[in-house]
Amino acid sequence: xxxxxxxxxxxxxxxxxxxxxxxxxxxxxxxxxxxxxxxxxxxxxxxxxxxxxxxxxxxxxxxxxxxxxxxxxxxxxxxxxxxxxxxxxxxxxxxxxxxxxxxxxxxxxxxxxxxxxxxxxxxxxxxxxxxxxxxxxxxxx
Amino acid sequence: xxxxxxxxxxxxxxxxxxxxxxxxxxxxxxxxxxxxxxxxxxxxxxxxxxxxxxxxxxxxxxxxxxxxxxxxxxxxxxxxxxxxxxxxxxxxxxxxxxxxxxxxxxxxxxxxxxxxxxxxxxxxxxxxxxxxxxxxxxxxx
DNA sequence: TTATAACCTAAAGTGCACTTTATGTCAAGA
DNA sequence: TCTTGACATAAAGTGCACTTTAGGTTATAA
Numbered sequence: 466x467x468x469x470x471x472x473x474x475x476x477x478x479x480x481x482x483x484x485x486x487x488x489x490x491x492x493x494x495x496x497x498x499x500x501x502x503x504x505x506x507x508x509x510x511x512x513x514x515x516x517x518x519x520x521x522x523x524x525x526x527x528x529x530x531x532x533x534x535x536x537x538x539x540x541x542x543x544x545x546x547x548x549x550x551x552x553x554x555x556x557x558x559x560x561x562x563x564x565x566x567x568x569x570x571x572x573x574x575x576x577x578x579x580x581x582x583x584x585x586x587x588x589x590x591x592x593x594x595x596x597x598x599x600x601x602x603x604x605x606x
Numbered sequence: 607x608x609x610x611x612x613x614x615x616x617x618x619x620x621x622x623x624x625x626x627x628x629x630x631x632x633x634x635x636x637x638x639x640x641x642x643x644x645x646x647x648x649x650x651x652x653x654x655x656x657x658x659x660x661x662x663x664x665x666x667x668x669x670x671x672x673x674x675x676x677x678x679x680x681x682x683x684x685x686x687x688x689x690x691x692x693x694x695x696x697x698x699x700x701x702x703x704x705x706x707x708x709x710x711x712x713x714x715x716x717x718x719x720x721x722x723x724x725x726x727x728x729x730x731x732x733x734x735x736x737x738x739x740x741x742x743x744x745x746x747x
Numbered sequence: 748t749t750a751t752a753a754c755c756t757a758a759a760g761t762g763c764a765c766t767t768t769a770t771g772t773c774a775a776g777a
Numbered sequence: 778t779c780t781t782g783a784c785a786t787a788a789a790g791t792g793c794a795c796t797t798t799a800g801g802t803t804a805t806a807a
């Protein structure tokens with residue numbers, strides 16, 4: 466299971482990224498340089514997929530590309546950057562907590578709206594039924 | 607407490623939106639037309655602030671401007687659109703649930719990363735201490 | 748051997764949600 | 778009266794994260 470390699474297409478499928486996005490990440494330096502075959506094609510390893518998973522996680526929690534790049538660069542620089550890395554992750558974790566809080570509140574507001582609209586609908590239907598009944602009365606008379 | 611009015615500046619403070627953003631929302635038709643004073647200045651009511659709160663809620667949960675506009679238009683059109691509105695809200699609520707799920711998973715991944723880095727740091731520190739001790743030994747000898 | 752599919756690069760383009768700029772009106776206080 | 782500050786509009790600009798395009802190389806398979 467080790468030393469397995471993947472084409473860019475396979476990696477795109479595994480990570481749910483598009484092929485251009487993966488290339489873009491590499492040229493931007495967000496994804497560390499990927500090994501190449503003799504003909505110049507990218508040869509991805511499980512390690513590369515690990516980097517992409519990390520990138521997806523950070524992007525998906527709203528971290529801008531530049532900051533992710535910084536983090537990845539620190540990782541590549543080695544031991545001396547360990548404190549910076551930990552600090553960035555902790556700070557980012559806090560923003561994710563805030564996002565969760567905000568999102569939870571918004572979710573509650575939406576649920577409230579749904580219920581409000583449902584009650585509105587019941588009133589509308591009731592009114593329509595009343596009108597229909599009155600029309601039937603008119604027909605009989 | 608009723609019939610109170612607000613300037614655009616006051617509304618910006620209340621909603622945490624910028625003044626240009628509020629104007630932008632109105633010109634885009636996301637915010638229904640706001641009353642004007644004789645001189646053409648916008649005169650906001652609590653109802654307008656209510657619309658903006660709704661817009662913030664939907665934007666903050668990732669709904670695109672166009673769709674919010676659609677929803678607001680339906681609200682203005684009245685009773686006949688009640689089913690469409692309820693459906694949109696329910697569908698959107700589902701996407702918010704998904705966002706919460708994804709975000710929660712990412713949060714866990716970040717926590718995992720933090721712990722991983724903390725352990726890495728402990729190893730680095732231990733190694734450095736070992737080196738320091740060895741150097742002290744060298745000095746003594 | 749030739750065609751087709753998968754890969755490559757560099758550069759330009761896109762979409763979204765604002766933001767900024769330039770210009771102008773109007774009401775109130777010094 | 779004049780200037781200052783808050784408001785207005787229309788149009789152009791910005792920032793971000795990709796995506797698309799154009800043009801080219803290489804490996805496999807009919």
